[in-house]
Amino acid sequence: MRKRPDGAGALRRIALWLVVTAGMTLAGVSGSTAMAQDFTARATVLPGDSGIRDRRGRLELSLHLSQGVPYRIFTLEDPRRIVLDFREVDWRGVDPAVLLKSDLATAVRMGQFRPGWSRMVIDLAEPLALEEADLRLTEDSGRARLTARFGPVAAEEFTRLSGYPATPGWGREGLVALPMQVPPKAPDGPMRILLDPGHGGIDPGAERAGVVEADLMLTFARELQEALVRSGAEVYLTREDDSFVSLEGRVAMAHALEADLFLSLHADALASGRALGTTVHTLARSASDEASRLLAERHDRADLLAGIDLSDSDDQVAGVLMDLARTQTQPRSEQLADAIVLALRSEGMPLNTRPRRAAGYSVLKAPDVPSVLIETGFLSSPRDRENLVDPVFRARLANAIRDGIQAWKIADDTLAPLRLK
Numbered sequence: 132m133r134k135r136p137d138g139a140g141a142l143r144r145i146a147l148w149l150v151v152t153a154g155m156t157l158a159g160v161s162g163s164t165a166m167a168q169d170f171t172a173r174a175t176v177l178p179g180d181s182g183i184r185d186r187r188g189r190l191e192l193s194l195h196l197s198q199g200v201p202y203r204i205f206t207l208e209d210p211r212r213i214v215l216d217f218r219e220v221d222w223r224g225v226d227p228a229v230l231l232k233s234d235l236a237t238a239v240r241m242g243q244f245r246p247g248w249s250r251m252v253i254d255l256a257e258p259l260a261l262e263e264a265d266l267r268l269t270e271d272s273g274r275a276r277l278t279a280r281f282g283p284v285a286a287e288e289f290t291r292l293s294g295y296p297a298t299p300g301w302g303r304e305g306l307v308a309l310p311m312q313v314p315p316k317a318p319d320g321p322m323r324i325l326l327d328p329g330h331g332g333i334d335p336g337a338e339r340a341g342v343v344e345a346d347l348m349l350t351f352a353r354e355l356q357e358a359l360v361r362s363g364a365e366v367y368l369t370r371e372d373d374s375f376v377s378l379e380g381r382v383a384m385a386h387a388l389e390a391d392l393f394l395s396l397h398a399d400a401l402a403s404g405r406a407l408g409t410t411v412h413t414l415a416r417s418a419s420d421e422a423s424r425l426l427a428e429r430h431d432r433a434d435l436l437a438g439i440d441l442s443d444s445d446d447q448v449a450g451v452l453m454d455l456a457r458t459q460t461q462p463r464s465e466q467l468a469d470a471i472v473l474a475l476r477s478e479g480m481p482l483n484t485r486p487r488r489a490a491g492y493s494v495l496k497a498p499d500v501p502s503v504l505i506e507t508g509f510l511s512s513p514r515d516r517e518n519l520v521d522p523v524f525r526a527r528l529a530n531a532i533r534d535g536i537q538a539w540k541i542a543d544d545t546l547a548p549l550r551l552k
């Protein structure tokens with residue numbers, strides 16, 4: 132496929148080319164359902180035949196890939212650079228010095244940027260704009276070749292064309308998909324809460340007697356959102372409809388929002404036993420150490436500490452910084468969970484006999500945002516199920532959770548001066 136910008140309109144400004152690979156529709160590329168499936172696709176750069184070269188006063192990029200991947204191209208200023216985002220490319224074995232032979236570009240960097248996302252950045256010696264990009268698949272081998280050409284433009288034109296594109300499914304800052312417009316966070320503004328209705332899309336969660344966890348939790352998240360907004364909080368949802376959001380995506384959203392707290396909402400079913408009543412979960416410490424190790428290994432540290440650039444620090448430094456963030460956050464998550472349990476108890480809500488629990492939930496692995504997972508009840512319990520489908524019960528539950536959050540907030544604020552920035 133080949134698309135050529137005509138120089139007019141938004142397409143040129145955004146400089147975006149999404150590529151359709153086998154088994155994926157173009158609509159699917161921007162739809163969150165297909166996004167999740169793409170995370171397994173990982174192309175490698177094939178040796179030889181790849182390069183960034185000058186040709187008749189233009190910069191030409193050619194990348195030979197083991198398979199086609201969705202990508203996009205845009206430019207940024209200060210310093211002037213070309214950014215290519217991929218989902219995703221393994222850069223191992225690619226030598227920047229071999230790749231880049233150009234007077235128009237001064238340096239090239241590649242790497243994983245966030246889970247499921249890879250990035251190449253080309254520093255420019257002078258203002259260039261994308262003229263043409265093309266990704267071709269070889270039918271028999273499944274391999275792909277990405278070519279892109281950049282031509283000289285005036286400095287003002289470069290400024291006009293540059294910026295993070297607002298691409299559906301690719302999100303703000305290029306990579307964190309925020310389903311909503313978010314104003315910048317004011318230092319003394321309202322508490323910013325991210326509610327996370329569990330599951331969604333291809334992952335419906337538990338299903339019992341016609342009740343689907345994903346739908347029920349979305350309904351409850353909206354009700355809880357209303358209760359919290361009425362009490363003055365600023366509340367966002369990780370999903371606004373029945374769409375799939377990866378666990379890492381949910382965590383990343385908490386960072387992007389600079390959320391003050393993250394609340395994941397579930398109503399799972401257990402195959403055996405007669406578990407019933409609400410349980411409130413925090414991340415287990417042992418699991419968090421494992422999480423640190425894995426996360427560091429995967430070089431997605433940019434996701435972990437908002438505002439701290441770890442891209443140049445080694446794994447050890449990153450590990451220490453992550454531990455620091457988690458050491459400060461973990462007690463706050465536990466205090467939040469305790470406050471919610473206390474509020475539920477004083478409201479006379481049906482609690483599990485062991486209401487406070489800890490486990491290695493991926494969705495709670497945001498080291499700098501206090502995070503709690505609430506199992507509102509078990510769909511496998513007829514009593515819990517009956518409660519949860521009742522709007523009156525849910526309203527009581529929402530109000531109790533709101534009370535718990537408010538109590539925690541007051542206590543947490545008094546401790547804030549003691550925390551390291």
Ligand SMILES: [Zn+2]
Nearest residue numbers: 329397398399
């Ligand atoms: Zn669940």
